[in-house]
Amino acid sequence: MTAAISSLRNRFLLALCGVLCLALLALVLIARYQITPILLENEDQYASAELDRAERALASEFDHMRRLVEDWAWWDDSYEFVQGQRPEYVDSNLYDESLETLDLQLMAFFTIDNEPYWISGFDDDGDFTSCRGEGDECNWANDIIALIQGKIDHSDEDTHTWLMTYPLLAMVGMSPIYMSQDEVPPEGWLVMVKPLSEAWLMGLRETSGIDLSLNILEDDAASHADTLERLSLSQMKASRILDAIPPSHVLRLEALLPRQRYQASQETFRFALYWTSGVLIVTLIVVLFLLERMVLGPLRQFAHFTQQLQHHDDNRVTPGGLLSRRDEIGTLMREFQHLREHQQHQQDLLLELSQHDHLTGLANRRLFDERLGQALNEARWKRASVATLMVDVDHFKAYNDHYGHQAGDECLVKLATCMNQCFSAHDQLVARTGGEEFSILLPGMSLYAATERAERLRAAIERLALPHAMSPVAKTVTVSIGVEACSPGRTGGSATPSVLMRATDEVLYAAKQSGRNRVCNRETDSQH
Numbered sequence: 067m068t069a070a071i072s073s074l075r076n077r078f079l080l081a082l083c084g085v086l087c088l089a090l091l092a093l094v095l096i097a098r099y100q101i102t103p104i105l106l107e108n109e110d111q112y113a114s115a116e117l118d119r120a121e122r123a124l125a126s127e128f129d130h131m132r133r134l135v136e137d138w139a140w141w142d143d144s145y146e147f148v149q150g151q152r153p154e155y156v157d158s159n160l161y162d163e164s165l166e167t168l169d170l171q172l173m174a175f176f177t178i179d180n181e182p183y184w185i186s187g188f189d190d191d192g193d194f195t196s197c198r199g200e201g202d203e204c205n206w207a208n209d210i211i212a213l214i215q216g217k218i219d220h221s222d223e224d225t226h227t228w229l230m231t232y233p234l235l236a237m238v239g240m241s242p243i244y245m246s247q248d249e250v251p252p253e254g255w256l257v258m259v260k261p262l263s264e265a266w267l268m269g270l271r272e273t274s275g276i277d278l279s280l281n282i283l284e285d286d287a288a289s290h291a292d293t294l295e296r297l298s299l300s301q302m303k304a305s306r307i308l309d310a311i312p313p314s315h316v317l318r319l320e321a322l323l324p325r326q327r328y329q330a331s332q333e334t335f336r337f338a339l340y341w342t343s344g345v346l347i348v349t350l351i352v353v354l355f356l357l358e359r360m361v362l363g364p365l366r367q368f369a370h371f372t373q374q375l376q377h378h379d380d381n382r383v384t385p386g387g388l389l390s391r392r393d394e395i396g397t398l399m400r401e402f403q404h405l406r407e408h409q410q411h412q413q414d415l416l417l418e419l420s421q422h423d424h425l426t427g428l429a430n431r432r433l434f435d436e437r438l439g440q441a442l443n444e445a446r447w448k449r450a451s452v453a454t455l456m457v458d459v460d461h462f463k464a465y466n467d468h469y470g471h472q473a474g475d476e477c478l479v480k481l482a483t484c485m486n487q488c489f490s491a492h493d494q495l496v497a498r499t500g501g502e503e504f505s506i507l508l509p510g511m512s513l514y515a516a517t518e519r520a521e522r523l524r525a526a527i528e529r530l531a532l533p534h535a536m537s538p539v540a541k542t543v544t545v546s547i548g549v550e551a552c553s554p555g556r557t558g559g560s561a562t563p564s565v566l567m568r569a570t571d572e573v574l575y576a577a578k579q580s581g582r583n584r585v586c587n588r589e590t591d592s593q594h
C-alpha cells in the first residue's frame with residue numbers, strides 16, 4: 067500500500083484525479099449556485115409573463131362583455147322597457163334562445179333606485195324563467211341579485227365588468243341604461259351574467275395558447291402574490307389571484323406551463339459538463355502519457371540502472387538514450403556519469419594505494435599475498451610449479467646510518483627498478499614486503515630456474531655498484547636472496563602461501579648466515 071502511494075506515477079495519478087474531481091465539483095457548484103438560480107429566475111419571469119398574457123386574453127373577454135352589455139343598455143327599447151313603456155320587449159328579446167345565443171346565464175334590469183325591474187335567466191336546473199322584479203319565480207337568482215345590487219350601490223354611472231365566484235363562476239357586465247341619441251340621465255341598470263363554463267375556458271385556452279384553469283378557493287386570506295409551483299422537471303403551475311366578488315371566495319387563475327427553457331438550459335449545461343469532463347479526462351490521460359514518456363519512464367530506467375550498479379554489475383554502460391537527452395534528466399544522467407567516473411577513479415586510486423608501496427611503486431605485501439594465493443591455486447589446477455624469492459639488502463642499517471635515510475630511500479628505489487627490470491614478464495610480480503626486504507613471485511618457474519634468475523638479479527644489483535662504504539661484505543650495495551619453489555610433485559599441490567613464504571624466509575636467513583651477497587635455496591641450504 068505504502069509502495070503504491072510512494073510511486074511517483076500513482077501520486078501523479080492521484081493528484082490529477084484530485085484536480086479532475088475538484089474541477090467537476092467546481093462545475094457542479096457553479097451550476098448549483100450560479101446557473102440554476104438564474105434559470106429559476108428566468109422561469110419565474112416567464113411564468114409571470116404567461117400569466118400576464120392569460121390576463122390579457124381574459125381582458126379581451128371583458129371587452130367583449132362590455133360591448134355586449136353596452137349594446138343592449140344603450141338601446142332605446144331597453145330604456146323605454148325599464149320606463150315600463152314596452153311590454154312586448156320581454157317576449158321579443160328576453161326569451162331562452164336569446165340568452166342562449168348570447169351565452170348568458172342571467173340578464174337583469176334594475177331601476178335607477180337599484181331595485182330589480184326584470185330578471186330573465188336559467189336557474190340551477192337549467193330551466194328558463196323570466197319575471198318582474200323579485201317575483202317568487204326568480205327566487206333562485208336572489209343571491210346573484212343581492213351581489214349585483216351591492217356593486218351598483220358602489221359604482222359610478224359607467225360600464226363595469228367583473229368576475230363572480232359565488233353562487234356561480236361567471237363574468238358579469240353592468241351598464242347604465244341610456245337613450246342612444248338624447249342626453250338624458252340613465253333610467254336604470256342592465257346586468258348580464260355570463261357563466262364561465264368549461265367550453266368557455268376551452269375557448270380561452272385556444273385563443274391564449276395557455277393551459278389555463280380558474281379555481282375558487284374559500285380562503286380570503288390567500289396571498290395575492292404570484293406563485294409558481296414546479297410540478298416536475300417538465301411542468302410547472304403558475305397561479306395568480308384575480309379580483310372577483312364576493313371577497314369570501316378567492317378566484318385563482320392557474321396556468322400549467324412547460325419547463326422547456328429550464329430543460330433546454332439544463333440539457334445545455336449537462337452537455338457542457340460532459341464535454342468539460344471528457345476534455346479533462348482526455349487531458350489527464352495525455353498528461354499521464356507524456357509524464358510517463360518524458361519523466362517517469364526515463365526515471366525508472368535510471369533507477370533500474372542504479373540498482374544493477376548496486377548489485378556489483380559495475381561494468382554496465384550508462385544508457386546512451388538517457389545521456390543524450392537535452393533536458394533535466396539528461397543533465398542528471400551526465401552529472402551522474404561524471405560522478406561515477408570520478409568515483410571509479412578514486413576507487414582505482416584507493417586500490418592502487420592499498421596494493422602498492424608508495425616509495426618504490428612496487429606491489430605491497432597485501433597484493434603479493436593475494437597474487438601468490440591465486441598463483442598457487444592456478445598451479446594446483448595446472449599442475450605447475452610456483453617459485454618465490456625473498457631479497458634482503460645487506461647491512462642496510464649501516465647504509466642508512468652512513469648516508470642518511472633519504473639516500474637509503476633512493477637506494478631502495480634504484481634496487482626496486484632493477485628488480486622490476488629483471489622480472490618484467492606479465493605474470494611475475496616484484497613486491498616490497500618489508501623495510502628493505504623484497505619478495506618476487508615467479509609462477510610456472512622451477513626452483514632451479516628461479517635460482518638461476520635470482521643469481522642474475524644479485525649480479526645485476528652488484529653491477530649497479532651503489533656505494534656502500536660501511537658494508538663489511540663489499541664496497542657496494544649487495545643483496546641476499548632466498549629461493550623456494552613448490553611443484554606438484556614435491557608438495558602434492560598442497561602448498562599454502564604462508565608455508566611457501568616461511569620456507570623462502572628460511573633460505574634467505576641461510577643466505578644471510580652464510581655470508582650475505584648470495585643466493586640460497588633449499589638445496590644449497592642443505593649443503594651448508
Ligand SMILES: Nc1nc2c(ncn2[C@@H]2O[C@H](COP(=O)(O)OP(=O)(O)OP(=O)(O)O)[C@@H](O)[C@H]2O)c(=O)[nH]1
Binds near residue numbers: 459461463470471472
Ligand atoms: N631509508 C630507509 N630505511 C629503511 C626503510 N625501511 C627500513 N629501513 C631501514 O632498514 C634497516 C634494516 O636494518 P636491519 O633489520 O637491522 O637489517 P640490516 O641492517 O640490513 O642487516 P642485515 O639485514 O642483517 O644485513 C633499518 O635501519 C631501517 O631503518 C625505508 O623505507 N627507508
